[in-house]
Amino acid sequence: MPVKKGNSHYQFLAKKWTDRHRDLQSKIFTKHEESFKWFADNSKQLVVGSLAGIMLLTTPVLDKIPQAFSSGSAQVAQTIDKKVFLIYDLRKVLPSDVRALTPDEEKDVTTVLSRNFDFSIKAELEGKRLNTTYGIIGAEQHLARFPGDNMFTHFKNADDAQKYWSSGMAPGLGAWRYFTDASDALGVLTQEDIDREKYYIAVQTFLAPGFDSNTKEYTDFFKYRKMLVVNPQNGKAIVADIADAGPSPWTGKQLGGSPEVMSYLERFDGAQKGAVLYFFIDDPNDTIPLGPVNL
Amino acid sequence: MKHKFFYTHLIQITDVTIRLSELDLTEDEKNHLLSLMEANIHSAVIDTVLSELSKEDKKIFLQNLVSENHEKTWEHLKSRIEKLDVKITKAIENLKEDLIKDVLEAQKLSKESNS
Numbered sequence: 001m002p003v004k005k006g007n008s009h010y011q012f013l014a015k016k017w018t019d020r021h022r023d024l025q026s027k028i029f030t031k032h033e034e035s036f037k038w039f040a041d042n043s044k045q046l047v048v049g050s051l052a053g054i055m056l057l058t059t060p061v062l063d064k065i066p067q068a069f070s071s072g073s074a075q076v077a078q079t080i081d082k083k084v085f086l087i088y089d090l091r092k093v094l095p096s097d098v099r100a101l102t103p104d105e106e107k108d109v110t111t112v113l114s115r116n117f118d119f120s121i122k123a124e125l126e127g128k129r130l131n132t133t134y135g136i137i138g139a140e141q142h143l144a145r146f147p148g149d150n151m152f153t154h155f156k157n158a159d160d161a162q163k164y165w166s167s168g169m170a171p172g173l174g175a176w177r178y179f180t181d182a183s184d185a186l187g188v189l190t191q192e193d194i195d196r197e198k199y200y201i202a203v204q205t206f207l208a209p210g211f212d213s214n215t216k217e218y219t220d221f222f223k224y225r226k227m228l229v230v231n232p233q234n235g236k237a238i239v240a241d242i243a244d245a246g247p248s249p250w251t252g253k254q255l256g257g258s259p260e261v262m263s264y265l266e267r268f269d270g271a272q273k274g275a276v277l278y279f280f281i282d283d284p285n286d287t288i289p290l291g292p293v294n295l
Numbered sequence: 296m297k298h299k300f301f302y303t304h305l306i307q308i309t310d311v312t313i314r315l316s317e318l319d320l321t322e323d324e325k326n327h328l329l330s331l332m333e334a335n336i337h338s339a340v341i342d343t344v345l346s347e348l349s350k351e352d353k354k355i356f357l358q359n360l361v362s363e364n365h366e367k368t369w370e371h372l373k374s375r376i377e378k379l380d381v382k383i384t385k386a387i388e389n390l391k392e393d394l395i396k397d398v399l400e401a402q403k404l405s406k407e408s409n410s
Binding site: 012017018020024027028032034039 | 353394402
């Protein structure tokens with residue numbers, strides 16, 4: 001929105017009150033630094049994963065800043081963690097309860113995500129959509145990638161083993177069975193196979209509108225389909241692929257994440273479970289890598 | 296105030312908004328300024344409250360604040376801070392005084408640029 005010529009009173013007040021607010025915040029963090037640091041270290045489940053995110057505690061969601069003003073403040077804006085902006089933007093458009101988004105809400109969320117990520121993000125792709133794009137995520141186990149894959153063959157290095165061992169291996173296979181059919185998979189397991197298991201999610205494909213009437217077409221569509229999964233409370237995002245179907249509706253959860261996905265998003269299961277956004281990525285040429293996305 | 300907080304019932308900002316309405320502002324500009332005012336009030340209240348709490352109570356307060364359980368936050372603060380409502384009101388009033396001064400200055404600027 002262009003600022004009218006001569007409305008220097010607006011520019012004056014906006015600058016003055018922005019500066020005042022920044023000074024106040026700075027004063028608060030300096031005075032109570034110890035408490036905020038404690039909170040940042042102990043609140044993974046509550047809201048934020050970084051000290052920058054703590055700023056949200058002392059700032060209610062601001063209304064849209066007129067463009068002419070925000071461009072004048074670009075230098076200030078650039079110094080702030082981009083995730084904070086994403087958190088702000090999503091807070092403005094997401095409902096307070098976790099439920100399927102209305103078409104308008106979904107459109108707003110798509111706009112926010114598309115603005116922050118450099119790829120095409122869609123709630124509906126090729127005429128297909130999931131039962132929801134906003135749901136509670138639960139923890140899944142590691143999946144066997146090839147016949148004979150087990151906890152001792154699964155990890156690339158000792159660090160990964162130490163970090164993700166406790167999740168264990170799922171007793172059954174993923175929705176599309178093994179990630180590679182090769183019997184001597186240790187020799188031919190590709191990086192793509194490894195990543196597809198490492199960054200997989202399980203979604204309720206069976207609840208997708210239209211699934212029952214065209215199961216084969218839908219199953220083929222969902223197989224290893226890339227999705228952007230975002231924790232709206234800390235701004236962390238990951239490109240994941242659909243490799244399993246679930247969880248059952250009675251669990252109260254709408255999707256599941258591999259141990260690696262859950263760890264990166266800082267999401268947990270049980271009493272501490274939380275919500276994520278998950279949207280299709282339109283990547284016909286398969287150029288977008290699976291894994292964490294840096295903002 | 297657009298957003299509800301544990302102290303919302305103590306806020307009275309009509310005196311600032313009346314003065315703001317005397318300025319020639321677009322709807323977006325007005326909303327932006329109101330948001331900034333809200334953000335300033337929020338920070339002033341948080342600072343006031345944190346300054347009155349012990350180390351342990353600060354932690355409880357921050358957790359309550361993030362959970363957005365305003366009633367719980369208020370009850371906890373009330374049990375820990377004497378004359379809580381008076382202290383918060385005073386912090387808001389002090390800030391409002393400054394904000395009103397700013398608006399008056401802006402009005403003056405506006406008149407100067409129009410003359």
